[in-house]
Amino acid sequence: MFRPLELFIGLRYTRAKRRNQFISFISTVSIVCITISVMALITVMSVMNGFDDQLRTRILGAISDATVAGLPGESVQNWQYAMKTVQDNPHVKGAAPYVEIQSFLQAQRSSGAMVRGIDISLEPKVSDINKHMISGSFDSLTQGDWNIVLGKELALQLGVNVGDRVTVVVPVLRANPLLGSLPLIKSFKVSGIFEMGMEEFDSGLGLINMHNAEKLAGVDGPTGIRLKLDDIYNAGPVARELANALGQVYEVTTWMDSHANFFSAISMEKHVMFIILSLIILVAVINLISMLMMLVTDKQADIAILRTLGSTPRSIMGMFMVQGVLVGVVGIGFGVTLGSLLSWQLPRIVKWIEHLTGITFLSPDVYYISEVPSKLDWHDVTWVALITFAFSLLATLYPAWRASRTQPAQALRYE
Structure with a gap:
């Protein structure tokens, strides 16, 4: 089956050999970090959506969507x-x-x-x-x-x-x-x-x-x-x-007029949390940069040989970008899957932990919402996946550029 050279070599580099097992270990750590970051972001966003939905339901259950008054x-x-x-x-x-x-x-x-x-x-x-x-x-x-x-x-x-x-x-x-x-x-x-x-x-x-x-x-x-x-x-x-x-x-008012500030505060808090947790993903992607830089250093001779065989700098960049993007995609896939499952089952998990430890996280005597709500929004999941993919793609650019700048004569001097 035909595959582009960049994709073929990039996928070959993802398979560990005996002399670069440490690089493979760093690659695994990068996948795990991205997975945990994506899973945490999806779970937190789902919990905030759950609280927002509960508050809207309870408030709008007592007030009206709109009111006509004299x-x-x-x-x-x-x-x-x-x-x-x-x-x-x-x-x-x-x-x-x-x-x-x-x-x-x-x-x-x-x-x-x-x-x-x-x-x-x-x-x-x-x-x-x-x-x-x-x-x-x-x-x-x-x-x-x-x-x-x-x-x-x-x-x-x-x-x-x-x-x-x-x-x-x-x-x-x-x-x-x-x-x-x-x-x-x-x-x-x-x-x-x-x-x-x-x-x-x-x-x-x-x-x-x-x-x-x-x-x-x-x-x-x-x-x-x-x-x-x-x-x-x-x-x-x-x-x-x-x-x-x-x-x-007649005066016509809506629920937005009476509770607009309240729901605006919740929306702003959700956006701020999204930005803060996105920085956690950015930190996880730094591992990806480290892994690719180590791989570029390890593959200096291979890069030089490919350059002497006619590979262009753009082709060399593509080879290393393939590996970085692959690590990001695998991490995103696991993170989205685990985060969605955790968000879906979070209320049951919290109840099980409360039953196991005897600790009530949201006491009904203190909080009006006594259960941890969770509402999975696929719009949020899509944004998390796209932002993580963008970070992963950007993380590959500098290491791939460094690889494309390799001079064959200098790299093969001591080989």
């Missing part, structure tokens, strides 16, 4: 028209009205919280709080029953459980002939407790029936409409499209 403290004008307009948009998969009230809750202890009035038939279309109930019932939020569902941490702060009563103090002042202006106070029965795994919601959110919330807030309709979109990353253009369709009396 003026602050007032209900949405003609909210039925607004509901129909947003539902007609092909990118909107669900819509649910709500009433939000900043309140003060009292039981055995007291705490401030956001009380959200919801429609239990429509709310599951825009959030998944109903899937995170740990006690009680989400469907208990019916009109007139004055029930409330609390986040787990909020219930602990108040010292209540399902069946206990909570007093909700709403800062809507009502005139009293004897006592003057008084806040509205209403007693609720705790009918459920949810746990989203995010402190923002578990310690600061309570749910009640929307019609009960309208009575508490003194409004004649919902204060906003929460939307579920087909693509959360397309929220900005969809929001502008809805704002144009609804008019200026």
Whole structure:
């Protein structure tokens, strides 16, 4: 089978002989270092993707992808028209009205919280709080029953459980002939407790029936409409499209507006970690340079003979670049394979280590994400492989150039 001369000789040089076994050992070390570096980078990127995905899932499970609201403290004008307009948009998969009230809750202890009035038939279309109930019932939020569902941490702060009563103090002042202006106070029965795994919601959110919330807030309709979109990353253009369709009396915001800094910080941290770990790959590639320089020195006589037989400097460069690139490709192949397998099985491996050692890496008492998540992204794997290949290719240039500059007369003088 025909093979180019450069490829044939380059592959021959990769096979160790008795007198250059040390060079073969250095070559093996280079492959191992590149493999470990690629595997570590893929694993770390997968873990960061996993944390990012978990945070997005938990945050977006409680907030909406987009929100249509009216003026602050007032209900949405003609909210039925607004509901129909947003539902007609092909990118909107669900819509649910709500009433939000900043309140003060009292039981055995007291705490401030956001009380959200919801429609239990429509709310599951825009959030998944109903899937995170740990006690009680989400469907208990019916009109007139004055029930409330609390986040787990909020219930602990108040010292209540399902069946206990909570007093909700709403800062809507009502005139009293004897006592003057008084806040509205209403007693609720705790009918459920949810746990989203995010402190923002578990310690600061309570749910009640929307019609009960309208009575508490003194409004004649919902204060906003929460939307579920087909693509959360397309929220900005969809929001502008809805704002144009609804008019200026409505304000359309997205999850990016309320949590943009948070997710931008995660994205920046991921990019910084990628750059730092790429330097580890660069350090591993230095072994490749050392190996090739030793090989060039060892093959001085062979290079001189090839030059006298008519090989060009470019051909000599190609021979040594083949070996360097081969070492890089083998290291990349092993690194991508092992890194992908490790990322895929990492949660199970961590659980096995925790069970074996009795040490909990992410304690549920401290962290809201108690398991090490991992999400393998083939886009990241491709970038890691390409960057490592580029480093390996660049590492071959100087040794190959030195080989091509070999003078046959000087190299064969003492042979």
